[in-house]
Amino acid sequence: MSDEITTSSSPVFRRLREEILSGHLRPGDRLRVDSLRERYSVGGSPIRDALMRLESEGFVRLEQNKGFRVSSVSREDLLDVARTRSEIESIALRWSIESGGMEWEGDVVGALHRLNSVDKTDHSGNGAGSAEWLRYHRAFHLALISACESPTMIAIYQRLFDQAERYVALSIKETAEIRDDVAEHREIAEAALARDADGAVDLARRHIARTTAKLERHHSAGP
Amino acid sequence: MSDEITTSSSPVFRRLREEILSGHLRPGDRLRVDSLRERYSVGGSPIRDALMRLESEGFVRLEQNKGFRVSSVSREDLLDVARTRSEIESIALRWSIESGGMEWEGDVVGALHRLNSVDKTDHSGNGAGSAEWLRYHRAFHLALISACESPTMIAIYQRLFDQAERYVALSIKETAEIRDDVAEHREIAEAALARDADGAVDLARRHIARTTAKLERHHSAGP
DNA sequence: CGTCAATGAATCTTCGAAAATTTTTTGTTT
DNA sequence: AAACAAAAAATTTTCGAAGATTCATTGACG
Numbered sequence: 150m151s152d153e154i155t156t157s158s159s160p161v162f163r164r165l166r167e168e169i170l171s172g173h174l175r176p177g178d179r180l181r182v183d184s185l186r187e188r189y190s191v192g193g194s195p196i197r198d199a200l201m202r203l204e205s206e207g208f209v210r211l212e213q214n215k216g217f218r219v220s221s222v223s224r225e226d227l228l229d230v231a232r233t234r235s236e237i238e239s240i241a242l243r244w245s246i247e248s249g250g251m252e253w254e255g256d257v258v259g260a261l262h263r264l265n266s267v268d269k270t271d272h273s274g275n276g277a278g279s280a281e282w283l284r285y286h287r288a289f290h291l292a293l294i295s296a297c298e299s300p301t302m303i304a305i306y307q308r309l310f311d312q313a314e315r316y317v318a319l320s321i322k323e324t325a326e327i328r329d330d331v332a333e334h335r336e337i338a339e340a341a342l343a344r345d346a347d348g349a350v351d352l353a354r355r356h357i358a359r360t361t362a363k364l365e366r367h368h369s370a371g372p
Numbered sequence: 373m374s375d376e377i378t379t380s381s382s383p384v385f386r387r388l389r390e391e392i393l394s395g396h397l398r399p400g401d402r403l404r405v406d407s408l409r410e411r412y413s414v415g416g417s418p419i420r421d422a423l424m425r426l427e428s429e430g431f432v433r434l435e436q437n438k439g440f441r442v443s444s445v446s447r448e449d450l451l452d453v454a455r456t457r458s459e460i461e462s463i464a465l466r467w468s469i470e471s472g473g474m475e476w477e478g479d480v481v482g483a484l485h486r487l488n489s490v491d492k493t494d495h496s497g498n499g500a501g502s503a504e505w506l507r508y509h510r511a512f513h514l515a516l517i518s519a520c521e522s523p524t525m526i527a528i529y530q531r532l533f534d535q536a537e538r539y540v541a542l543s544i545k546e547t548a549e550i551r552d553d554v555a556e557h558r559e560i561a562e563a564a565l566a567r568d569a570d571g572a573v574d575l576a577r578r579h580i581a582r583t584t585a586k587l588e589r590h591h592s593a594g595p
Numbered sequence: 596c597g598t599c600a601a602t603g604a605a606t607c608t609t610c611g612a613a614a615a616t617t618t619t620t621t622g623t624t625t
Numbered sequence: 626a627a628a629c630a631a632a633a634a635a636t637t638t639t640c641g642a643a644g645a646t647t648c649a650t651t652g653a654c655g
Contacts, residue, residue, distance in 0.1 A: 201424040309524070438607075
């Protein structure tokens with residue numbers, strides 16, 4: 150029931166992060182400290198802190214004396230992130246299957262249940278995809294690897310997942326469509342709980358590959 | 373010939389990083405912004421920026437409204453970092469062996485040569501180990517994976533290497549001894565250049581394991 | 596004597612303005 | 626006109642002080 154390993158968040162950090170991830174702030178957009186100062190009615194220091202932290206997570210990039218920008222996206226980056234995430238998830242999943250006990254099993258089952266209980270499409274109108282679904286989707290994948298007993302691995306995975314999720318969000322932003330294959334998630338969970346490491350890893354890899362392929366198709370057509 | 377992928381550095385950032393990595397600033401030490409302000413004769417903002425960036429690299433940790441501290445070390449963390457680094461290096465090395473061409477081979481050979489050309493012991497008196505050797509050691513391992521064609525993977529690896537190197541530096545700080553098995557490095561390079569991925573990965577894993585074992589022994593005896 | 600609230604000191608955090616840097620505009624020369 | 630230099634504007638970065646927050650000390654009360 151405890152997350153918040155790496156979390157430390159000012160309000161402006163959260164909002165900026167949210168707006169970048171949701172695609173409201175487009176890749177390449179400039180992030181002038183004065184504009185943001187006014188936008189969030191707050192001083193320059195918190196803005197800088199937040200941008201600094203966002204840079205460390207890869208959502209913005211900083212050029213000395215030239216300011217911050219929303220970090221760019223590209224087909225190559227998408228593929229690179231996906232490929233790397235696939236490897237990391239594979240390792241962490243194996244470790245987790247090896248070390249996980251009854252409590253871990255319960256977490257996985259619970260996360261899967263919650264994921265399947267939320268609507269994937271957002272009915273609040275703005276076509277931004279269900280924030281709730283994204284959250285539970287993230288939680289499910291984290292639950293799978295949560296027993297790997299490697300804080301380092303989990304931290305790395307979280308970052309990669311965030312990056313990948315940005316591409317998902319950008320895609321949703323335009324297609325208003327989300328890929329939610331209930332069966333895939335269930336199969337991964339089943340294999341993991343059955344301690345079938347090879348099977349679970351294989352399913353997880355395909356899962357990521359399918360999502361990536363869809364995102365790639367969209368990215369080619371998109372801006 | 374190009375590094376500086378993720379590098380962005382103010383003078384205070386570099387100095388603090390150096391002092392933490394060299395063990396001059398001990399794990400757990402408090403980093404009061406006022407003290408540092410005086411120490412580096414600079415305002416609070418650059419200090420904060422630098423600490424923020426160091427936090428994102430894992431060298432310091434921040435507790436809200438409670439300030440910064442040099443991040444702690446532990447046997448568990450050492451093992452976790454080493455284990456994770458081992459996996460990451462394995463993957464990146466495989467990819468690199470697969471994709472690397474003539475230029476990569478040259479880089480590896482050159483890095484190995486430079487590494488073997490520097491003295492491992494520091495004769496400048498302070499028993500801090502040869503900064504030069506550490507730099508070339510890092511460069512060698514980076515050269516090995518430099519052809520993996522995955523900026524994400526390389527960035528992750530660099531971070532893990534930094535963390536691991538901190539344990540090395542802390543160990544050197546007290547033993548004034550460094551583990552420099554020339555043969556091991558040569559063997560890894562040879563296997564890599566011979567495109568023997570399994571062999572290279574195996575050697576690299578043993579290399580990391582041996583270093584880690586030595587560090588662990590020291591850590592148990594140390595503070 | 597121990598517990599707890601209230602005060603005081605230390606420290607982090609934020610603010611608004613000054614300083615340094617980059618970008619744009621303007622003006623001059625060939 | 627084109628190219629270059631100088632001035633102006635916009636922006637980032639830094640500074641020192643004011644505003645919060647936490648930590649330590651003190652004093653009152655049960």
